[in-house]
Amino acid sequence: MSNCKLSIQSITKQYKNSKSVALDAVSVDVQAGEFLAVLGPSGCGKTTLLRIIAGLLPPDSGKLLLDGKDITTAPASKRSMGIVFQNYALFENMTVLENVAYAAKLKARRDKSATKAEVEQRAMELLADLGIAEYAKKYPSSLSGGQMQRVAIARTLILKPDIMLFDEPASALDVATRLQLRTVIKDIQEKFGTTMIYITHDQEEAFAMADRIMVMENARISQIGTPSEIVGAPANEYVKSFVVDNLQTKIASLSKALGADT
Amino acid sequence: MTAAIKKRPQSGAWxxxxxxAAVLLCVVILPIISMLTKITPADIADVVKGPxxxxxxxxSLCYTAIATLIVVVLAYLMALCTTRVAIKGKKLWNVILILPMLIPSISHGMALLILFGQNGIVKNLFGxxxxIYGGTGIVLGSxxxxxxxxxxxxxxxxxxxxxxxxxxxxVLGIGKLRTFLKVSLPYxxxxxxxxxxxxxxxVVTDYGVPLMLSGAGNYTISTLMYQAAIDQQKFGRGAVYGVILLLPAIVAFLADLLGKERGTGSYVKKAHEGSNKPLFKVLAYAFCTLMAIFALLPIAVFIFLAIVKRYPIDLSLTADHFAYIFRGQGAKYLTNSLVIALVTASVGAALGFITAYMTARMRxxxxxxxxLLAITSMAIPGMVLGISYVMTFASTPIFGTLIILVMVNTAHFISSPYLMMYNSFGKMNENLEAVGQTLGLGRVRMLWRVFLPQSFGTLAEMFSYLFVNSMMTISAVSFLANSTNKxxxxxxxxxxEHNNEYVAVVSILILVVNMIMKLAVEQIKAISARRR
Known part of the structure; x- marks a missing residue:
């Protein structure tokens, strides 16, 4: 495939104290600029896959190619990837601005690419893009969950990553904030053309955001396809019940409520 | 196609x-092993056949068992008063109730003598x-x-x-008594x-209180050990007593280890507001007042004795006793104590911080x-550690210097501050290292710029714990001090008993230094909390 950004080839992982495999020969090609949602219940291996892609965990076997280059053993800092976690993992001793600018300042100093002021200005622009410029001087503990998650996103964005990885970033947020965050992330994808891999257990979220969805069960891929492909032709009984039936239940309950309204 | 992936080497961390680990082994484990190997069968026979x-x-067993029972009951009642009843001034009560922790055990023993002894205040007032000698005094002081x-x-x-x-x-309609039996007690x-x-x-390993109050013939294992090792310089025999004292300490250590559930991240969904029932409040105030008097009594006695000329003959105020202490070796020994406490606190806090980082964040x-190594020292009584140091380091150049006292105190007190930091690291976001790695921030930089600044409060607490304990300890150091490093x-x-105004002065000096440290740390914690 000509437009392949990240090629995941037969990645296998088994944790030391576990009898079953966490990932069983998982392969997928992620296209440049694509939004890939990885959907599955807890324990299906999706977070393990994300950590292996990010370079936080070595796979037992298999290969990762970024733009055709083998990065299987490259350290996390050399992969040009950013990661956003469910629990934000902000630096609580730093202000919002420092959180965003800190790593970029060090990088700029190392390769003499920008001055401190320039980095800070870029950080401020990002904060403005994400609608949290007014909190620049605040400490994370005074922010709401949605605001903290925007800071975490800005902190990875400033290093201009090729791929952004999301580990259930919206799971700790209330419904309204969750919907806002979706828009924020989709806007970023559009504006910067960043490839995104988004882990979730929420079918609706996956369908609302993703270009393609990869459904996982028990360390394996059940199906990869566009939302309409998956709804149109679920690969097996599991995909049908976990994804399609679940969505239909939601739609049914919603239309019932709306129907009663009119 | 599956190619095995080589793991990146982690030699630096290793x-x-x-x-x-080597440092902890050298200061905690090796001295104990060396002590055990130096015990001869003759030593054991001497001890067991001793009159x-x-x-x-x-x-030892009786006094300690009775004291323990009283302590647990009183402590539980006190804790109920300050956590379950809406009494006013909780902070002040807390400060008063923990004050006795800031002076050495031997001071409490002496205070009881001054109050209830044959020439004591009570005798003078009431005839x-x-x-107080023997069991009553030892239990009370403990x-x-x-x-x-x-x-x-x-x-x-x-x-x-x-x-x-x-x-x-x-809501489920379960009665109060049933709730207490089925919810409170199991918890x-x-x-x-x-x-x-x-x-x-x-209590069983303390010699301070029984040394003051044993009177004629009321020996405990700890006072026999003190006699053998310090008065008679028979270290082999002392070590045998030490092994006996080590047993209950190890049992306590194991009980504590098994009692702690992993990851005490118990999240309080709803804290207790404190009962407002008038009856409970009256009872709580009465009980707290009683306990406060109990806590403040020795301190009040010391202050009184330290500032009057000669109780009960001449009650005019004077600073002579302070002057006497400072004219003698007091200034030198106070300086020694401050140096030991400050260095122990710095070294111990740094060691505890680094060790906790390695165990909590580099699994x-x-x-x-x-x-395990870092918490083992909790199981070793100070007296045992002290005698093991004599038997291990007596011929080394550090013996008789301040260095060995810093070493033994660090080894003795490292476990608690280590655990404070370990728990604090455990509560920090588990993804921080992952974020650091993807952002290109190395371990050392993350440690220095993220973990350290977030740990200031805990570090201050660790520092204060090590400092206060080093200031007041009389256990391990008693075997290692001489006239220069005392x-x-x-x-x-x-x-x-006949010049107890000097005991009063020394106890007050220790108390004041420790209170200053505690206050300073509270200030630092408040400032670092405000910054976020």
Whole structure:
């Protein structure tokens, strides 16, 4: 495939104290600029896959190619990837601005690419893009969950990553904030053309955001396809019940409520 | 196609962990092993056949058991008053109730003598006194200085008990007594056992109180050990007594280890607001007042004796006693104590911080071993550690210097501050390292710029714990001090009932220094909390 950004080839992982495999020969090609949602219940291996892609965990076997280059053993800092976690993992001793600018300042100093002021200005622009410029001087503990998650996103964005990885970033947020965050992330994808891999257990979220969805069960891929492909032709009984039936239940309950309204 | 992936080498972390492990081995484990190997069968025979061995063993067990029972009951009641009843001035009560922790055990023993002894204040005022020598005095003195420790343990547990369980019980119509039996007690069982065991270990290994109050013939194992090792310089025999004292301490350690559930991230959904029932409030005020008097009595006595000329002959105010202490060796020994306490606190806090980082944030099989090693010193009584140091380091150049006192104090007190930091690291976001790696921030930089700044409060707490304990300890140091490196706490045993105004002065000096440290740390914590 000509437009392949990240090629995941037969990645296998088994944790030391576990009898079953966490990932069983998982392969997928992620296209440049694509939004890939990885959907599955807890324990299906999706977070393990994300950590292996990010370079936080070595796979037992298999290969990762970024733009055709083998990065299987490259350290996390050399992969040009950013990661956003469910629990934000902000630096609580730093202000919002420092959180965003800190790593970029060090990088700029190392390769003499920008001055401190320039980095800070870029950080401020990002904060403005994400609608949290007014909190620049605040400490994370005074922010709401949605605001903290925007800071975490800005902190990875400033290093201009090729791929952004999301580990259930919206799971700790209330419904309204969750919907806002979706828009924020989709806007970023559009504006910067960043490839995104988004882990979730929420079918609706996956369908609302993703270009393609990869459904996982028990360390394996059940199906990869566009939302309409998956709804149109679920690969097996599991995909049908976990994804399609679940969505239909939601739609049914919603239309019932709306129907009663009119 | 599956190619095996080589793991990136982690040699730096491995070397760092082994270095810390080696340091802990050298200051905690090796001296104990060396002591054990130097005990001869003759030593054991001498001890077991000694004329007072049987009665001392019995006394130690009885006095300690009774003191432990009293301490746990009083500590629990005190904790109930300050956590479950809406009394005013909780902060002040807390400060007063823990004050006795800031002076050496031997001071409490001396205070009882001054109050109830044959020439004591009570005798002077009322013409009669209670028999303070022997069991009564030893139990009373032990309760006085062990009570604050048990109180802190239990108050902490009660404070963090989740009250939504009680609301659920109420909604379900479960009666008060049943709720207490089925909810409160099971929740408290482990903390109560842990408090009982650590009180027992603390009391049975203390020699300060019984040394002052044993009177004629009321020996305990700890006073026999003191006699053998310090008065007679028979270290082999002392070590045998040490092994006997090591046993309850190890049991307490294991009980504590098993009692602690992994990851005490118990999240308080609803804290207790404190009962507002007038009856409870009256009872709580009365009980707290009683306990406060009990806590403040020795301190009040010391202040009184330290500033009057000669009780009961001349009650005019004077600064002579302070002058006397400073004219003698007091200034030098106080300086020694301050140097020892400051260096121990710095070294211990740094060692605790680094060790906790390795065990809490760089998990591997090696870090589990390191964790055990770091908490082992809790199981070793100060007296035992002290005698093991004599038997191991007596011929080295550090013997008789301040360095060995810093070493022994660090080894003696490292476990608690280590655990403070370990728990604090455990509560920090588990993804910080992952974020650091993807952002290109190395371990050292993350440690320096993220973990360290977030740990200031805990570090201050660790520093204060190490400092205060080094200031007041009389256990390990008593075997290692001479006239040049002596800390001020050891001056107390130089004096006796007839010049107890000097004991008062020394106790007050230690108390004041420790209070200043505690206040300073509270300030630092408040400032670092405000910054976020």
């Amino acid at each position: 070397v760092a962990k082994w270095t810390v 007072n061995f049987g009665s001392a063993l019995w006394n 009669n006194t209670i028999p 309760v006085m200085y062990a009570l604050p420790v048990a109180y802190i343990m239990l108050a902490d547990v009660l404070r963090y008990e989740d009250m939504s369980v009680y609301e659920a019980a109420e 408290l069982r482990k903390p109560l056992i842990a408090a009982a065991f650590s009180t027992f270990a603390m 591997s099989p090696l870090s589990r071993g390191l964790h 800390p001020i706490s050891l001056m107390i045993s130089q004096f006796n």
